[in-house]
Amino acid sequence: MPPERRRRMKLDRRTGAKPKRKPGTRPGWKAGAGPGRPSQKPAPSSQRKPPARPSAAAAAIAVAAAEEERRLRQRNRLTLEEDKPAVERCLEELVFGDVENDEDALLRRLRGPRVQGHEDSGDSEVENEAKGNFPPQKKPVWVDEDDEDEEMVDMMNNRFRKDMMKNASESKLSKDNLKKRLKEEFQHAMGGVPAWAETTKRTTSSDDESEEDEDDLLQRTGNFISTSTSLPRGILKMKNCQPANAERPTVARISSVQFHPGAQIVMVAGLDNAVSLFQVDGKTNPKIQSIYLERFPIFKACFSANGEEVLATSTHSKVLYVYDMLAGKLIPVHQVRGLKEKIVRSFEVSSDGSFLLINGIAGYLHLLAMKTKELIGSMKINGRVAASTFSSDSKKVYASSGDGEVYVWDVNSRKCLNRFVDEGSLYGLSIATSRNGQYVACGSNCGVVNIYNQDSCLQETNPKPIKAIMNLVTGVTSLTFNPTTEILAIASEKMKEAVRLVHLPSCTVFSNFPVVKKKNISHVHTMDFSPRSGYFALGNEKGKALMYRLHHYSDF
Secondary structure, eight states: OOHHHHHHHHHHHHHTOOOOOOTTOOTTOOTTOBTTBOOOOOOOGGGSOOOOOOOHHHHHHHHHHHHHHHHHHHHHHHHHHHHSOHHHHHHHHHHHOOOSSOHHHHHHHHHOOOOOOOSOOSOOHHHHHHHHTSOOOOOOSOOOGGGTSOOEEESSSOHHHHTTOSSGGGSEEEHHHHHHHHHHHHHHHHTSOOGGGOOSOOOOSOHHHHHHHHHHHHHOOSOOOOOOSSOOSSOOOEEEOOOTTTTSOOOSOEEEEEEOSSSSEEEEEETTSEEEEEEOOSSSOOEEEEEEOTTOOEEEEEEOTTSSEEEEEESSOOOEEEEETTTTEEEEEOOOTTOOOSOOOOEEEOTTSSEEEEEOSTTEEEEEETTTOOEEEEEEOSSOEEEEEEOTTSSEEEEEETTSEEEEEETTTOOEEEEEEOTTOSSEEEEEEOTTSOEEEEEETTSOEEEEEHHHHHHOSSOOOSEEEOOOSSOOOEEEEOTTSSEEEEEOTTSTTOEEEEETTTTEEOTTOOOTTTOOOOSEEEEEEOSSSOEEEEEETTSOEEEEEEGGGSOO
16 A cells, blocks of 8 residues: 555544545445445436437447348349249239338238237247238128038938938938948948048057067068958948849749859849849849749759759759750759659759769668769768758768767768767757868757867767857758858848858957848858859749858959
8 A cells, every 4th residue: 555545644643633535536336335335235227327329320230230231131132033934023023012122021021910918928039020920811702692501411312321211200311410420331231440540540559569569560671561361250341232143033942042153143043933143243143044834843953063964953852953054954863773762852062063962761871872873872860960061172071960979981982981960959950061072060959059170070979069050049951151252151040131241260259240221131952152253142932032242352
């Protein structure tokens, strides 16, 4: 400290006077601040001087910088415009207008008008700016009063809509109600809402697993969308077709329906003494030919294995009619040498076309040569022959008896290979074998269908069935497998709508068949599957040969 200042401070302490502040001292400096001394209060805000405004030179510099930046942008834009073709420049002027001198005007035009609110919201500046960029909602130019009126749909003039009417008052429905009705019909036909139509999204158990699956999917190449070759169980997709005999209606009971083994032809025969052939197209099914057999109510009619002949038997005659389709001749077989049956009704044709098997009375089975219709030999079982069938290779014969037993015979030697008991059966009514040689199905009078493995039927006397189908409550009179051995059709002629389709190999019944509202499936007597095109036909007692087409086996 200089000696003059030290001397002045000593004098001030003796006299008790406060030292004077030097001119140029900082105005905010507190002179009395220190230990033991009260600090002075700052001056009120009303006495404070406002901050100095920026000088005019600084404002001029900012204006000059902005002008320079605008000039540079204009020069760069002109440079780019020179490289553009004249057509492109003309198109830009039509779309964006003439914005050579003002790019900010173009930006404001693209943003649209912004509504500035005076209310203070809690959103950030970025959110407010994003909200302002959206154009306002435009009002419609006009309002059509007819849009408010609900349009009605006529239900009577359309045969498809007419089936959906629940009562006579629904001759007209609104579009919304018709949409709901179509949705109900679809869900009823499909047995519920299918998985692909569900609106709820299924969440995975872990996000990590889904991310791993996506990574694996992106790391591989190939055809990820493929159709399944096997028939799924649960819901069977099918389409209702025109009845096979629509061009020749009848009220007599249909006793036989069978598809031709090599052509798109279906045969329909019944108690009206006629055998009719129809071309299968699923729409009109035009009639090809009808053969009338006088005083010959047909019990059963069947194609030969090669499809060149039609065989027919009656309910009260021993005559066997053979119709040669190539020659157009009807040949009656009045008597088979060695055959002492008074009535010939039920018969079976082997898949290889070599043999004809006739079910006789008193437990007899008669084997005939298909070509000459001559008797080869006979086989005898205990009790009454309820039903019989050939194996898929035509080397064995399965015969169901009236006492619940099944006999297996060798065709060449005509010896019994095995005899087994149909589990739970008191009286057999029907039997069928699959085309692939895997299954044997046995139907009993109590409505139970036992599905066996064919190997166990050849080796065991008490084989256990793979599955017992108990969906029918009356005697099972008809059994048939489809050509791919994926469906087993079972039916009973004792009750209406007593027909079911069983999925194989799961042995579960398809839940959406029959659809009783669409078709009158009444007392089914016969069924058959087409070899290739995926049709399924059944004949009932009201003279209709109903026909369906399965989606899985055909293209729509």
